[in-house]
Amino acid sequence: MAKTYKQIFGLQRVRQIRPDSLFGSELIGLYTVLEKFMYKKYEASEIQNELSRVFHKQSKYWGQFISIHSTIGALRINEENTIVNIPVLEYANSEYNMGNQKPAEILLNYLLSEFQFPHPGLTSSKSETKTGQKLRYFKVVKPYISILSILNGLYENDRKECYLTHEEIYFIDKENESSEGEYLQINNTNKVIENILEQRGNKDYYSHEINTVVLKEIKNINGYLKGFLNNSVFLNFDKPSLEIPRGQFFCSLNFDIKNLFTEINSLINSSLSHYEFDPSISHNDRELKYYYSTYLLDENKINAFLTNLSTFDSNDFFISSGPNIKIQDFDKKKYDKYRVEYLLDKMESTDTTRRSKGRLEQQLLRKFYLYGKEHENCSICHDLFPITSLTIAHIKKRTHASDEERTDPNIVMPACYLGCDHLYEKGYLIAEDGKFKFNKKLDFEKYKLTDVIKSRIKIIDGNECINWENSRKYFESHRQLHQTN
Numbered sequence: 001m002a003k004t005y006k007q008i009f010g011l012q013r014v015r016q017i018r019p020d021s022l023f024g025s026e027l028i029g030l031y032t033v034l035e036k037f038m039y040k041k042y043e044a045s046e047i048q049n050e051l052s053r054v055f056h057k058q059s060k061y062w063g064q065f066i067s068i069h070s071t072i073g074a075l076r077i078n079e080e081n082t083i084v085n086i087p088v089l090e091y092a093n094s095e096y097n098m099g100n101q102k103p104a105e106i107l108l109n110y111l112l113s114e115f116q117f118p119h120p121g122l123t124s125s126k127s128e129t130k131t132g133q134k135l136r137y138f139k140v141v142k143p144y145i146s147i148l149s150i151l152n153g154l155y156e157n158d159r160k161e162c163y164l165t166h167e168e169i170y171f172i173d174k175e176n177e178s179s180e181g182e183y184l185q186i187n188n189t190n191k192v193i194e195n196i197l198e199q200r201g202n203k204d205y206y207s208h209e210i211n212t213v214v215l216k217e218i219k220n221i222n223g224y225l226k227g228f229l230n231n232s233v234f235l236n237f238d239k240p241s242l243e244i245p246r247g248q249f250f251c252s253l254n255f256d257i258k259n260l261f262t263e264i265n266s267l268i269n270s271s272l273s274h275y276e277f278d279p280s281i282s283h284n285d286r287e288l289k290y291y292y293s294t295y296l297l298d299e300n301k302i303n304a305f306l307t308n309l310s311t312f313d314s315n316d317f318f319i320s321s322g323p324n325i326k327i328q329d330f331d332k333k334k335y336d337k338y339r340v341e342y343l344l345d346k347m348e349s350t351d352t353t354r355r356s357k358g359r360l361e362q363q364l365l366r367k368f369y370l371y372g373k374e375h376e377n378c379s380i381c382h383d384l385f386p387i388t389s390l391t392i393a394h395i396k397k398r399t400h401a402s403d404e405e406r407t408d409p410n411i412v413m414p415a416c417y418l419g420c421d422h423l424y425e426k427g428y429l430i431a432e433d434g435k436f437k438f439n440k441k442l443d444f445e446k447y448k449l450t451d452v453i454k455s456r457i458k459i460i461d462g463n464e465c466i467n468w469e470n471s472r473k474y475f476e477s478h479r480q481l482h483q484t485n
């Protein structure tokens, strides 16, 4: 039974999410490590190396790094694989490091209020319950908001009932799992409270339902939830003087907060929305993660959170970049191009058969220039063509190219089937000083000039080579090949 208790609202069993684990106290914070890579190309291995350096070769930090940053949307990578800076986090981190912990504390309270399950970037599409239900397809719940709502309701019922035990956390998590998220919907809170009170009314409940070994495991797993919930100013984890079975207490409310119930209710009411996502899209999808990050760490949302609650002073959270920072849209086309480039690069070092390599390489190069397009200009005559009338022409002959050159997108160019591909390949045209020119040293014995060829060359002669700088060495190689006589 205990072994089936794995889901605690999808929270990863990693280092707890707290200001000091993120921004650092005695240890360097995980976000501080990420900041070192800001504006750079995302390379997992480089970050892994840095983590082992900082944490003395403890490789487990990589899992923590990824999980924690995914939970709070901190690892935002754009379409060009560059790590994007997030001003809110930068601000909280720099304040924290200067000894002002307030912004980090407020931020963690805000993140708790947004904490949702399933999580778009963490709940894997493969993860399922024992009965085969797919967690990613569950109705979204906000565990922290639900817990506040339950405690609020328990208090209304009887002040002495305002607490939750480890076993009750276990129970609501299980119920939520078997109902695929229906159980912890806010409008079902009364039902949850009814169930809890019913169990408490059963005097034998704690003694027969769960033995001490199982309880130990439950408490252990609840520790990860507690680690995150601990950031809440509204919850209290010190056992109050209530008659709760020994070792069972999980949490209650923090009665030191001014206007506690008004505050809790306004938090509940303003936290009813969540991030809608298509569960068929992988949790690793970079575009989804990018948009979740921009949704979660939206400065306007944090400002609204501060405005709704009087517990936090908005003067304690000042975002210097202003409330309307423009976040660029994720450029899918650029991303596809990047991925093709990455695959080409990877292909260079992989050991596939020569034939399949050549075919794959040709497909990837075509994708690099034409993917997702209907039309493109011919690089030589500059006329617009449907992509079916364009080929990916080699600037330098493929057979003369090294393995490394073959996977360089600059070795090819889109050229039209209506003459340009042929005229360039046979050497009627060469490129020199950034321009296409008639090749005066052509082997005229072999390649005859007729009027139609002459007039076609005349049109092209002097056209610019758009990608000249990057493709220069390949154009040179082609020119030398056709001008050796």
Ligand SMILES: [Zn+2]
Pocket (backbone or CB within 6 Å): 378, 379, 380, 381, 382, 383, 415, 416, 418, 419, 420, 421
């Ligand atoms: Zn053309």
